[in-house]
Amino acid sequence: MSNVSATAAPERLGLLRVLGPAHVWALGVGIVLVGEYMGWNFSVGKGGMIAGLVACWVAGLLYTCVAMIDSEVTSTVAAAGGQYAQAKHIVGPLMAFNVGLFLVMAYTMLEAANAITIGFLLDTVAGMLGHSGLNQKPFIILTILALAWLNYRGVLASLSFNLVITAFAFAAIIVLFLSVQFGASAVPLDFSAVTNEPLPYGWLGIVAALHFGLWYYLGIEGTCQAAEEVRSPARSLPFGTMAGIMTLVIAATLTWYVCSGLIPWEYLGSAGTPLFDAARVTGNSGLMVLLFIGTVFATTASANGCINDASRAWFSMGRDHYLPEWFGAVHPRFRTPYRSIVFLVPIALIFALGAPLDQVITFSILSGLLGYTFMTFNMVMFRKKWPLGTIKRGYVHPWHPLPALILLVLCAATYFAVFLGYGTQLIAMLCFYIIASLWFHFWRYRFVKRGDQFTMPWPRPQGY
Amino acid sequence: MDIWNYLEYAAWALSAVIAAIMIMDMIKIDTTYDNELLTSSREGELELTQERHELDDVL
Amino acid sequence: MAYKPPKQSLAGQIIDVVVLLVLTVGALYLPLYMGLAGAAKTPAPIENPTWEALGQNAAEQQQWAALGFPDAASANEIITARFDYTFSWTALIVMVVAVVGYFILVVRLSDKEYREVIDERFGKDGNR
Numbered sequence: 180m181s182n183v184s185a186t187a188a189p190e191r192l193g194l195l196r197v198l199g200p201a202h203v204w205a206l207g208v209g210i211v212l213v214g215e216y217m218g219w220n221f222s223v224g225k226g227g228m229i230a231g232l233v234a235c236w237v238a239g240l241l242y243t244c245v246a247m248i249d250s251e252v253t254s255t256v257a258a259a260g261g262q263y264a265q266a267k268h269i270v271g272p273l274m275a276f277n278v279g280l281f282l283v284m285a286y287t288m289l290e291a292a293n294a295i296t297i298g299f300l301l302d303t304v305a306g307m308l309g310h311s312g313l314n315q316k317p318f319i320i321l322t323i324l325a326l327a328w329l330n331y332r333g334v335l336a337s338l339s340f341n342l343v344i345t346a347f348a349f350a351a352i353i354v355l356f357l358s359v360q361f362g363a364s365a366v367p368l369d370f371s372a373v374t375n376e377p378l379p380y381g382w383l384g385i386v387a388a389l390h391f392g393l394w395y396y397l398g399i400e401g402t403c404q405a406a407e408e409v410r411s412p413a414r415s416l417p418f419g420t421m422a423g424i425m426t427l428v429i430a431a432t433l434t435w436y437v438c439s440g441l442i443p444w445e446y447l448g449s450a451g452t453p454l455f456d457a458a459r460v461t462g463n464s465g466l467m468v469l470l471f472i473g474t475v476f477a478t479t480a481s482a483n484g485c486i487n488d489a490s491r492a493w494f495s496m497g498r499d500h501y502l503p504e505w506f507g508a509v510h511p512r513f514r515t516p517y518r519s520i521v522f523l524v525p526i527a528l529i530f531a532l533g534a535p536l537d538q539v540i541t542f543s544i545l546s547g548l549l550g551y552t553f554m555t556f557n558m559v560m561f562r563k564k565w566p567l568g569t570i571k572r573g574y575v576h577p578w579h580p581l582p583a584l585i586l587l588v589l590c591a592a593t594y595f596a597v598f599l600g601y602g603t604q605l606i607a608m609l610c611f612y613i614i615a616s617l618w619f620h621f622w623r624y625r626f627v628k629r630g631d632q633f634t635m636p637w638p639r640p641q642g643y
Numbered sequence: 644m645d646i647w648n649y650l651e652y653a654a655w656a657l658s659a660v661i662a663a664i665m666i667m668d669m670i671k672i673d674t675t676y677d678n679e680l681l682t683s684s685r686e687g688e689l690e691l692t693q694e695r696h697e698l699d700d701v702l
Numbered sequence: 703m704a705y706k707p708p709k710q711s712l713a714g715q716i717i718d719v720v721v722l723l724v725l726t727v728g729a730l731y732l733p734l735y736m737g738l739a740g741a742a743k744t745p746a747p748i749e750n751p752t753w754e755a756l757g758q759n760a761a762e763q764q765q766w767a768a769l770g771f772p773d774a775a776s777a778n779e780i781i782t783a784r785f786d787y788t789f790s791w792t793a794l795i796v797m798v799v800a801v802v803g804y805f806i807l808v809v810r811l812s813d814k815e816y817r818e819v820i821d822e823r824f825g826k827d828g829n830r
Contacts, residue, residue: 321658366764366768369761375757442765446777498682500707521665526723534734542730602793606797611728639824
């Protein structure tokens with residue numbers, strides 16, 4: 180250790196620090212906004228219209244807690260890998276390995292779901308234009324490959340691209356809402372089902388709806404992955420994340436309102452592309468085109484952000500030798516984790532081409548949910564090991580530990596919701612993570628340097 | 644054969660081209676540069692340089 | 703004395719990746735192959751469906767038409783399909799034990815590893 184000094188530091192490659200708060204917003208909202216264009220509506224199917232709205236707001240509360248907790252920890256632990264690096268510093272290596280896997284799984288599955296949706300949407304449009312039986316595969320493959328290439332070429336271009344298409348997709352929701360409000364729809368808004376059939380499954384339906392209520396916001400926590408590429412993480416990350424969650428609560432509520440008003444809930448509950456369907460119901464071809472482009476952009480932005488996030492998490496795990504060190508490489512010219520990006524392409528393709536959409540979504544939601552559960556005790560341990568004032572925090576969230584407790588209660592409710600429909604998958608996934616954990620603890624961890632994992636310039640944690 | 648069939652072929656072709664470019668670039672980089680340099684990134688780089696002096700004092 | 707990890711061979715690296723991949727694909731596809739996956743709705747279509755019998759008012763009928771369902775019979779299955787939320791308490795308890803047990807396992811093993819990390823990073827006896 181003595182030969183290491185700041186002056187004799189060897190030439191090193193690192194990720195490029197080029198991003199501003201707007202890119203953080205684009206990364207966070209870009210990944211998530213697709214949830215408004217597809218997926219959230221299964222919550223209406225699970226419990227009726229009211230349940231859909233309650234799930235929208237309860238999940239909004241859950242994610243506000245997530246955003247608050249994340250902002251505090253991430254503005255302090257600013258490293259690629261986000262929650263993975265947090266877990267490594269606060270809970271321990273095995274937890275970090277699990278969190279890294281949650282992240283890679285959640286994002287790769289979400290990426291696969293997006294590619295499936297683009298294929299499905301093109302098929303729908305081809306069908307409307309009189310071509311039945313479109314082969315969706317080449318379009319799914321092209322989507323994933325093109326976005327991987329964009330990410331390979333550099334983070335600034337990827338996320339600037341995301342900023343433009345995300346802003347467009349968000350504007351499309353606002354335009355749809357305003358046009359419907361000012362009478363552009365040939366068919367009237369109708370909310371009679373709210374009073375006639377308020378809760379077709381009773382209160383249980385509200386809990387069940389939470390499963391897909393998460394889909395309105397899933398992935399907003401991905402903003403942390405950019406920590407090592409943001410110019411001033413302590414300022415940009417909390418700002419971008421909070422602005423992101425506000426954007427999403429607005430978009431989610433507007434989406435619920437327009438879709439529930441224009442589409443009978445029985446159809447809405449199983450629709451593939453609800454906002455596009457709502458535009459179809461208005462009979463206005465301008466809106467149809469707008470929402471078609473919006474859906475394509477939202478899914479593209481999401482897949483793009485997912486590639487960015489999953490590869491950062493995979494890269495950081497490789498860098499620490501949690502995974503083979505080969506993955507911890509940075510491209511000397513583009514300064515991106517290029518090997519991780521390339522490696523994850525075939526993985527995403529396996530799931531996009533081989534598994535049904537709801538399975539892929541559930542796999543993604545479950546991995547996300549396990550990650551949120553981790554955040555609750557992570558936050559408590561963070562404040563315990565380094566109380567306020569012992570280290571410099573970029574942002575301190577109010578009312579601790581209330582957000583952590585609320586998050587824990589909501590996570591428990593969501594586990595129950597997932598259990599109602601997909602109990603087997605839940606158990607299968609837990610088995611996967613348990614086996615992977617044992618594999619890591621008893622085999623893989625021998626390749627990891629012990630003290631080097633702790634990279635933050637903090638004092639010794641209290642109680643150790 | 645209508646426009647959608649041509650689009651399918653175009654998508655296949657474009658996918659193949661992108662995959663080829665990406666893999667070729669990766670092979671080129673991996674053979675041109677030393678693996679030690681490529682995997683030289685470390686977490687908390689900025690923080691590490693600031694703290695090194697402190698560590699030296701301790702050791 | 704700091705722990706010196708062994709250098710992993712390329713073959714070893716590849717094997718480790720393959721192990722992880724097999725685990726991942728297995729976790730996703732096993733429930734699918736065993737036919738245990740998913741919760742589908744069961745339709746309960748009614749006889750001689752009319753929009754009124756299905757509880758659809760005038761505005762909703764217009765909406766169905768715009769979505770490509772011209773008459774009540776075509777929307778019969780979608781409208782009457784419902785999920786089945788009955789569950790067994792045993793299964794619920796198994797799930798709770800699995801989730802809680804998983805987190806306890808991970809946090810405890812992590813803590814063991816974490817103490818090593820802290821000791822190596824800050825010195826064995828807390829000389830700060």
